[in-house]
Amino acid sequence: MVSGETGDTRTESVLVRVSSEVYAALQLAQPFEGCRSMQELLHSMVQDHLEALRRREPGFEKALQGLREAQARADGVLAKRTAGSGRASRRRSAE
Known part of the structure; x- marks a missing residue:
């Protein structure tokens, strides 16, 4: 893929x-x-x-919803980590 x-x-x-x-x-x-x-x-x-x-299959729709929610949470965590890393790097380069 x-x-x-x-x-x-x-x-x-x-x-x-x-x-x-x-x-x-x-x-x-x-x-x-x-x-x-x-x-x-x-x-x-x-x-x-x-x-x-x-x-x-109602179960399939429910599983898709769970997958979307898990992906949204993972994307949110990744966005926070990226933002945090960026600030730390900028602080280090300013010193």
């Missing part, structure tokens, strides 16, 4: 291996789904699947 950031959204990349037959079917499906790229097609398929899973 490869991480990146685009604007305000953090992204991850996933490499998926499929058979030649599945790959050809996905290429053929692109225009039928109105997608300009394989990435766009797969993104919409994954999003649709996750939305359906959220509707079907």
